[in-house]
Amino acid sequence: MGLAGSAAAQDAATVIPADPTLVGQTTEWQVCNETSYVLRTASAFLRGGGMAAKGWNEVLPGACIIITTPVSGPRFLFAESIAAHQGGVREWKGTTPLCVDETTDFTSSATQDCRLSNRTERNFFAVRPGEPVTSLVEPSEFGRTKSVVAAQQRLLRDAGYAITRIDGLPGRKTSRLLRAFRKDHDLDATVSDEPLMRALIAAAQDAQDSVGLEVCNQSSAAIWTAVATLENGKWRSRGWWRAAPEECTRPLDIPLPGTEAHVFAVQEGEDGADKRLRTVATTPAQFCIAESKFDALGKDMCIEQGYAVASFRPVPTEDRGARMRLSDADFSEQTPGGLRR
Structure with a gap:
């Protein structure tokens, strides 16, 4: 994903409350979303005498947030698309690993061990110290204005409306589908801007919850899930997604028909x-897997490529979404040398 900086004057932005641990001279740093995705961001700079990451801050397409930062010193940023968008999470990242968690207001020290603190790791990208504006962009380079229309198009498609192109241009089809969306959700014909965006996000999230594959763990121990799908005529297997007992995970968040x-x-x-x-087919389909996180293309020559082989269970793909509940009875002992992540 691309990154761009600009010192041009911006419209009114959401001001994030200043961190009380900041010392010395400070400045205002604008982070702007010029993409077609609703983003959440985390920033890292010197807080309380040490480098610390803090998040999450939502940034709507076409909007900016203002973060109070030290005038000098290293500065880092990470952004990702929200879960309401289909097709998986997109990241705007770099190479500096820092800890994050899923709470809406977290702070983590750069010296923390993410695993010991029950947090996950994200790779932040470095921002030039003193840069007044950092814009998160896509290759399409929508800019502040077109990104709003592009986001409406993307969210309409995420919500199940027949948008074929995300181009940021307010054409007749986009206008017609926005009118249909307002009617379908009992919105006033004049509603626009943020209220419309919020309604689109809610509809996209509702649609997201009804598509893809959800695996629910009803067994007595944690499970790890991998999936295989047919994409553009080629097989792709990926893993792993963890679910503790009585938890669910969603390894696929796209409509299932055609994925096999x-x-x-x-x-x-x-x-x-x-x-x-346990497999359920007489001749189960076999795909490539690995001990740790993996993303394998193809289903043949797994051993030669350094992967192991496992027998997968088919998923019903007639409907847009499916839920699989796994209990202790669904699992069987395996030969020594089993997988452990």
Whole structure:
């Protein structure tokens, strides 16, 4: 994903309350969203005498937030698209690993071990110290104005409306579908700007919750899930998604018809004795897997490419979404040398 900086004057922006631990001279730093995605951001700079990351701050397309930062010193930023968008999370990232968590207001020290603090790691990108405006962009380079229309188009498509192009141009089809959306959701014909964007986000999230594959863990131990799908005529297998007992995870967030989706899972066992998901087909489909996080193209020559092979279970793909509930009975013992992430 692209990045761009500009010192040009911006419209009114949301001001993020200043961190009380800041010392010395400060300045205002604008972070602007010029993409077709609703983003959440986390920033990192010197806080309380040490480098610390803080988030999350939502930034709507075409909008900016203002963060109070030290005048000098290193500065970093990370951004990702919200879960309401289909097709997986997009990231605006770099190479500096820092800890984040899912709470809406977190602060983490750069010296923390993410695993020991029950947090995950994100790769932040460096921002030039003193840069007044950092714009998050896409290759299409919509700019502040076109990004609003592009976001409306993307959210309409995420919500199930027949948008074929995300170009940021307010054409007749986009206008017609926005009118249909307002009517379908009992919105006043004049509603626009942020209220319309909020309604679109809510509709996209509702649609997201009804598509793809959700795997719910009804077993007595944590499970790890991998999926395989047919994309543009080629097989692709990916993993892993973890779910504790009584939790669910969503490894696929796209409509299922045409994906020929398959799923594989392992259940954590004592002393590394993991159990594998039982197959249900006489001749189960086999795909590439790996011990740690993986993304493998193709289903042949797995061993030659450094992968292991596992038998996957087919997923019903007639409907846009499916839910799979896995219990202890769905897992069986495996031979020594099983998978552990």
